Each structure stands twice: as C-alpha cells, then as structure tokens.
Amino acid sequence: DTVLTQSPGTLSLSPGERATLSCRASQSVNANYFGWYQQKPGQAPRLLIYSTSYRATGIPDRFSGSGSGADFTLTISRLEPEDFAMYYCQQYGDLRVTFGQGTRVEIK
Amino acid sequence: EVQLLQSGGGLTQPGGSLRLSCGASGFIFNIYTMAWVRQAPGKGPEWVSTIYSDYRTSYADSVRGRFTISRDNSKYSLSLQMDSLRAEDTAVYYCAQRVEGTFRSWGQGTLVTVSS
Numbered sequence: 456d457t458v459l460t461q462s463p464g465t466l467s468l469s470p471g472e473r474a475t476l477s478c479r480a481s482q483s484v485n486a487n488y489f490g491w492y493q494q495k496p497g498q499a500p501r502l503l504i505y506s507t508s509y510r511a512t513g514i515p516d517r518f519s520g521s522g523s524g525a526d527f528t529l530t531i532s533r534l535e536p537e538d539f540a541m542y543y544c545q546q547y548g549d550l551r552v553t554f555g556q557g558t559r560v561e562i563k
Numbered sequence: 564e565v566q567l568l569q570s571g572g573g574l575t576q577p578g579g580s581l582r583l584s585c586g587a588s589g590f591i592f593n594i595y596t597m598a599w600v601r602q603a604p605g606k607g608p609e610w611v612s613t614i615y616s617d618y619r620t621s622y623a624d625s626v627r628g629r630f631t632i633s634r635d636n637s638k639y640s641l642s643l644q645m646d647s648l649r650a651e652d653t654a655v656y657y658c659a660q661r662v663e664g665t666f667r668s669w670g671q672g673t674l675v676t677v678s679s
Contacts, residue, residue, distance in 0.1 A: 488664025492608075499657055499669035500600075500608055506663065543607055547664030550621040552598070552610035 457482055459544050459555035467563040474531040476558045478544035483524045488547040491520055491529045494557075495540045503542075504529060534560070565589040565668040567658050572673035579648050579677070585641040585658030585670050593636035596661040599643050601654035601675075609654070612643065613661065626652075648677045 458481040468474055478491075486507040492500035502511040504520035507527060517532040531538055539562050544555040571583040583599070599611040612632040613621045620632050631644040641658050653676050659666040 485664065490665035492666075494608075499672055500666070501669075502665055502667055505665040505667070511667065545608075545665060547661075550613070551623075552600075552613070552664075554608045554610070557607045 456551055457484060457546055457548060457553050459546060459553055461542075461544055461555035461558045463558060464556075465559045465561060467561050468534055469563045470534050470536055472534050474529075474534055474538070474560055476529040476531075476542055476544075476560075478522075478527045478529070478555050480525040480527075480546060484546040485548055486523055489522070489527055490545050492543045492545060493538075493540050494543065500543060531560075536562075565660060567660065567668055567670035569656075569658055569670040569673045572656065572675045574676045574678065575648055576679050577649055577677055580644070580646045581648065581675060582645070583643040583656055583658070583673060583675075587639040587641065587660070590660070592634075592639040597634060597641045598659050598661050598666065599632060599641075599656055600659055600666065600669075601652075601656045602672075603651075603654040606654075608657075611656070614641070645675070648675075650677050653677050 460479045462477045489507045491504040494500040503514050508520045519530045521528050542558045566588045568586045596615050598613040600608050601611050602608045614632045614634050629647045633642045655672040657672045658670040660668040
C-alpha cells in the first residue's frame with residue numbers, strides 16, 4: 456500500500472496567517488486521485504480538494520492544493536477561525552485507498 | 564442535495580456480527596462507486612471497502628474474508644455485513660460516495676463497539 460506521511464503533525468498559527476501542510480507518498484501517486492479533507496470533532500471528514508488542485512463545491516478560495524508525483528501541499532492563504540481543525544490527505548490507486556495520519560491546525 | 568443516512572451499528576462481543584446500512588438520496592445511486600471508511604477513536608480515517616457500479620468489490624486486508632459490502636440499486640441502499648468482529652474493529656463507520664479517487668459526500672457515521 457502507498458503510505459502517506461503528513462507534516463507537520465501540529466501547526467500552531469494565528470488567524471490571518473498562512474498555513475502550509477505537506478503530504479508525502481511512499482511512491483508516486485496519480486494526481487487525479489489525490490485529495491484533502493478537513494475534519495472537526497464529532498463530524499465526518501469534508502472533502503476540500505480533489506484531483507490535487509480542484510476545490511470541492513462550496514470550499515472557499517483561500518484553500519488551494521498543489522503537487523505531483525509523491526509530494527503534495529495544501530495551503531490555506533489566510534486562516535479563519537473556522538479553519539482550525541484536523542486535515543487529512545488521501546490517495547487512491549490499485550483499487551486501494553490510503554489516508555495520511557493527519558495534521559492538526561491549532562490556534563497559537 | 565446528496566444525503567447519506569446511516570443506520571445499524573452498536574455494541575457486540577468479539578466474534579459477533581453487525582450489519583450497517585446507508586440510504587442514499589439526491590443523486591443517481593447506481594452509477595456511483597460507494598465505500599465504507601472507518602475511524603478508530605483518536606485515529607485518522609481508514610478505508611474499509613469499495614463497491615463499484617458494476618458490483619465489483621475490494622477490501623482492506625484487515626477486513627477481507629470477514630466483511631461483505633453490497634448494494635441494492637433499486638432501494639438506493641449500501642450495506643456492510645461485519646462478521647467475526649474483533650476489538651480492533653471498534654470505530655465510527657462512514658459510508659461515502661466516491662467520485663474518481665476521492666470521497667465527495669459522507670454519511671453521518673455510526674459507532675461500532677466490539678467489547679466483552
């Protein structure tokens with residue numbers, strides 16, 4: 456299985472700051488099958504980004520995704536209070552799905 | 564609006580069985596790939612199983628041979644039969660609509676607890 460490693464584990468930032476989250480795969484992944492999710496306590500994950508760089512319906516444009524091969528990035532340009540949450544990357548390949556272990560974005 | 568409404572789950576002993584169901588609405592169910600994803604307490608999401616529109620299935624190694632995914636297109640329904648349950652299967656289970664490689668919509672989740 457393709458292992459996804461997210462860094463950092465925790466990101467401590469203030470509202471208005473820029474957040475950069477990384478996801479590195481153990482092998483090259485299909486960029487069309489790569490995405491990012493946001494999860495808040497007690498809620499299901501919410502799709503933010505699909506196909507590496509496309510925002511899901513209703514996702515504000517302060518969220519952007521980029522990357523290729525085995526290195527992918529989620530950027531939040533200016534953190535809003537509602538953006539402090541857990542973030543997971545995810546890929547699909549060879550009929551299997553894997554998730555990263557998550558990055559917590561917390562208020563500094 | 565896409566809605567996925569889950570039912571089932573609960574508490575069972577090791578070796579027991581449970582069945583999860585997921586009712587879909589707001590989209591043409593039979594043309595979409597559907598999946599189950601679980602999340603153990605304090606952990607990240609873990610893919611469990613997928614069923615394609617042509618009824619092909621795939622499973623995570625951790626559940627293959629014990630769990631069975633199925634769909635009833637006439638009822639817009641997805642199911643997960645879980646047998647020979649283990650303590651490590653304890654998690655919140657989500658049904659999800661998969662579009663290409665990512666999960667566009669999710670159910671509300673249902674807790675499965677395996678404990679003696």
